[in-house]
Amino acid sequence: MLAAVAAAMLPTLRSAFPIGAHDQLIRAATVPDEDEALRVALRWLAENDIDAVTFREHRLLFAVMDRFGTRLAGHAAYPRLVGLQRMLWSRAAMGRREVEPALGRLVAEGVPVLAIKGAARIASNRSNARARSGWDTDIAVPRGRMGDAFDVLVADGWTPRGGPSPHYVRTHLGVMRSLNLYRGRVGDIDLHGSPFHPGHGGEREDEALWRRTVPARLDGHAVLCPAPEDSLAIAIGHGGISAHEHSDWMVDAVAFMSAPEFDWDFFMQIADARSLQTPAAIALAYLAGQCDQPVPAGVVATLEEAARSSPLAHVAGHLLARPREREGLVGRLARRAVEKSRKRASQRADPLPPDRCLRVRRGAAPPLQVSAPLVTEHALELPADGRVGGAWHLRAVIQVPVPSVARRIELEVNTPDFHLARVRARKWDRRAGTLVFSIEGMLDVPEQAASVILQARPARLVRPQDGPAHAARYAALPFRVLAAELTRTVSR
Numbered sequence: 001m002l003a004a005v006a007a008a009m010l011p012t013l014r015s016a017f018p019i020g021a022h023d024q025l026i027r028a029a030t031v032p033d034e035d036e037a038l039r040v041a042l043r044w045l046a047e048n049d050i051d052a053v054t055f056r057e058h059r060l061l062f063a064v065m066d067r068f069g070t071r072l073a074g075h076a077a078y079p080r081l082v083g084l085q086r087m088l089w090s091r092a093a094m095g096r097r098e099v100e101p102a103l104g105r106l107v108a109e110g111v112p113v114l115a116i117k118g119a120a121r122i123a124s125n126r127s128n129a130r131a132r133s134g135w136d137t138d139i140a141v142p143r144g145r146m147g148d149a150f151d152v153l154v155a156d157g158w159t160p161r162g163g164p165s166p167h168y169v170r171t172h173l174g175v176m177r178s179l180n181l182y183r184g185r186v187g188d189i190d191l192h193g194s195p196f197h198p199g200h201g202g203e204r205e206d207e208a209l210w211r212r213t214v215p216a217r218l219d220g221h222a223v224l225c226p227a228p229e230d231s232l233a234i235a236i237g238h239g240g241i242s243a244h245e246h247s248d249w250m251v252d253a254v255a256f257m258s259a260p261e262f263d264w265d266f267f268m269q270i271a272d273a274r275s276l277q278t279p280a281a282i283a284l285a286y287l288a289g290q291c292d293q294p295v296p297a298g299v300v301a302t303l304e305e306a307a308r309s310s311p312l313a314h315v316a317g318h319l320l321a322r323p324r325e326r327e328g329l330v331g332r333l334a335r336r337a338v339e340k341s342r343k344r345a346s347q348r349a350d351p352l353p354p355d356r357c358l359r360v361r362r363g364a365a366p367p368l369q370v371s372a373p374l375v376t377e378h379a380l381e382l383p384a385d386g387r388v389g390g391a392w393h394l395r396a397v398i399q400v401p402v403p404s405v406a407r408r409i410e411l412e413v414n415t416p417d418f419h420l421a422r423v424r425a426r427k428w429d430r431r432a433g434t435l436v437f438s439i440e441g442m443l444d445v446p447e448q449a450a451s452v453i454l455q456a457r458p459a460r461l462v463r464p465q466d467g468p469a470h471a472a473r474y475a476a477l478p479f480r481v482l483a484a485e486l487t488r489t490v491s492r
Contacts, residue, residue, distance in 0.1 A: 010308055011315065013285040013300070016322040018244050021048050023290065025060040026247050029067060030254050030291040038068055042075065050077045050084075059134075059248040062088045091135055091186065096219060098187030099137045102156050103221040106141075111149050113223045114140040114213060116195050116234050121252050123216040124225045124259075134248070136180075136188035139223075142210065143193040143203070146173045150191070158183045163458035163474070165412050167419035172352055185464050195226070196237045198346040201274040228259035229267040233274055240279030241320040243327075243335070253283060254293060264296050268303065277307035278317030316341070356421040358413065358441030363397060374401070374478040376456045380486050382449060389447040396439045396454060396484040403472040404432040408459040410476070411439075415449040423454075436482070442489070452486060 018026055021044060028041035041064050050061070065072070065085040072078050106113050115123040118134040141149045150173055154166045161180035169179065178192045194206050213224040226234060232253055239249030256262070271280045281303035288295035307314045316338045319331065327335065380394075400409060411423035420443045427435065443452065460474040 010311055011318045013282050013304060014289075015326070016282045016318050017286045017290060018247065018323050019325055022057070022060075022244065022247065022323065022325070025057060025064065026250055027291050029060055029063040029248075029251050030287065030293065032292055032294075034067075036292075038071060041068060041072065045072070045075050045077050050080050056244070056246050058084060058088060059246060060251075061085075063248055063251045095135050095186045095188055096137065098184055099189055100219045100221070102153055102158065102183075102187075102189065103139075103219060103223065105152050105156055106139075106149055107221050107223070109148065109152050111141055111145050111152065112210075113218075113221070114195070114210070115216065115218050115223050115225055116140050116192065116231070117238065117249070118252060119218060120216075120225050120231050120234075121255050123218040123223055124228075124231075125255070135186070136190050138190045138192065140192040140195045143206070146176065146179075146191070146193045150179070153181055153189065153191070156183070158187070158189065159461060161461050163410065163461050163476075165414060165419065165455065165457060167414045167417070168412060168422070171419050175352055182461060182463060195230075195234050196274060197241070197342075199342065200237050200276060205270075205273050228256045228262050229270055232256040232262075232267060233270045233276060233280070236271075236280050236283050237274065237276055240276070240283050241317070243320065244323040250283065250287065250291075254287065254291075257287075257293070257295075264299055268299065271303060272306060275313070277303045278314050279321050281307050282318070282321045358394065358421050358423050358439050360423055360425045361438045361440075362425075363436030363438050372399075372480040372482065374480055376476055376478050378454045378479075378481045378484065379451045380454070380484055381451045382445070382486065389445050389449065391489045392443045392445050392452070393487040393489050394439065394441060394443055394452065394485075395487075397436065397482040398439065398454075398484075399434055399436050399480040399482055400477050401434050402427055402432060402477065404430050405469075405473050406430055407473050409435075409437075410457040410459050411479075412455050412457050413443060414453050414455060415446060416451065416453070418446050418449070420445065420452065443486075454481075454484070 017023065024040050024044040024047075028037050028044060031037040031040065053061075061081065062085055065081050072081060075081075103113060115138070117138040119137050119139060147170065150166070150169065158181040160166065160169045161182060169176075173179075173193075177194045177198065178190060181187075181189045181191060194201075195209065196206075209226060209230050210224075212227040212230060214227065216223055216225040225231070235249050235253045235256060239246070239253075257267075271277055281300055284295050284303065285300045287293040288300060307317065319335045319338050320342075322331070322335075324332075378396075382392075394413065402409070406428055407426075409425040409427060412419065413421040413423065421441060423437075423439055425435075425437055439454075445452065456476040456479060458474050458476045462471050462475045
């Protein structure tokens with residue numbers, strides 16, 4: 001009796017479905033009956049202002065335009081749709097052109113490259129290249145090859161997102177599941193050591209996925225694609241917990257499940273091994289019930305039964321999958337709690353090594369005249385007879401001109417080959433001027449290091465297209481060195 005009452009209190013799958021105008025766009029892109037899908041698309045255009053929608057709708061409109069093209073020409077918004085399609089396609093093509101040489105270098109270096117998500121859809125069927133507007137390229141490499149792939153990309157001019165140096169990132173690669181890298185104005189690679197988020201399978205499941213991969217070509221390069229059942233699981237594993245921030249993943253899902261060799265029983269085994277029953281049940285129930293996709297009878301029921309057998313996990317998965325349009329205040333707070341819980345679980349599963357941070361103190365007002373030049377790096381040479389590594393004490397005093405914004409001030413201490421420590425300070429006021437910082441702490445210098453380098457780092461990566469306001473808040477800040485010394489404290 002109690003079990004039946006508890007089951008009745010669990011949220012229904014339908015309560016997590018997309019609604020309103022967003023639901024219309026998804027159906028226009030995915031309903032198999034072309035005439036019905038076209039009617040839905042025209043109804044959306046009649047009821048919505050194309051100039052008022054956001055990027056998430058743009059991506060679905062791109063798919064709708066790819067599907068219907070000139071069949072929408074009778075609508076007044078058609079010229080705007082054509083312009084939107086060209087803009088998104090051009091941006092996607094520019095990004096892939098930036099990524100193409102990097103793929104070639106990875107393949108040439110013998111690093112296995114697995115195309116996932118939208119990249120897998122394109123690699124498995126070249127005709128999908130014009131139907132996908134994603135700006136980033138998602139690839140995975142074996143977890144043990146993350147370092148090799150990272151070194152290839154850094155040598156090719158790619159920069160880690162967020163602003164840390166490549167040396168810093170290398171100290172964390174052993175436990176990182178994914179990493180964003182950028183190059184130029186539009187280059188964007190998501191490098192994954194595992195195709196799934198933490199909690200959705202482990203090394204054994206990933207190894208099985210790699211064994212099932214099939215050869216493919218992405219922009220002329222020999223890559224691998226997951227089996228279609230794995231590709232559907234990856235699409236759901238990423239998109240099915242994002243509250244439909246971007247729903248073109250559902251268009252990808254339809255493409256993957258439409259593969260002639262798709263095995264639904266095998267997919268359910270994967271969903272069970274990956275603990276994806278709740279998002280899979282919601283996504284497939286929506287695609288079957290709202291979008292008329294041919295999901296076999298019993299698949300959704302089996303997934304839902306398995307999901308409901310773990311009530312807390314089912315509720316958490318439902319909160320993550322439910323569109324934000326359905327959320328009230330309580331729902332937003334509950335979702336935030338689930339997201340924090342997932343983050344803590346992820347940190348426990350893949351704990352990052354603690355940062356070594358040096359002590360920073362605000363100093364006295366700077367002298368009126370300072371002859372030292374502004375630099376972004378300052379090297380302290382180690383004596384030739386001291387290049388045997390060991391503990392060194394660093395003391396430095398620097399002057400930093402700061403803009404009129406509150407922001408973080410980031411520096412790193414590295415050798416030419418290794419990361420040693422971070423230096424982090426905070427400017428709370430919005431006054432421009434100069435600040436003086438005293439930096440002090442112990443460094444564990446590796447063997448044969450020739451120098452120790454104090455380096456300014458951005459608080460967040462600044463790209464060429466970012467405006468001056470973004471640069472003022474996040475760009476690396478040059479500094480003047482007023483004093484700096486290294487003292488050997490322990491010999492080896």
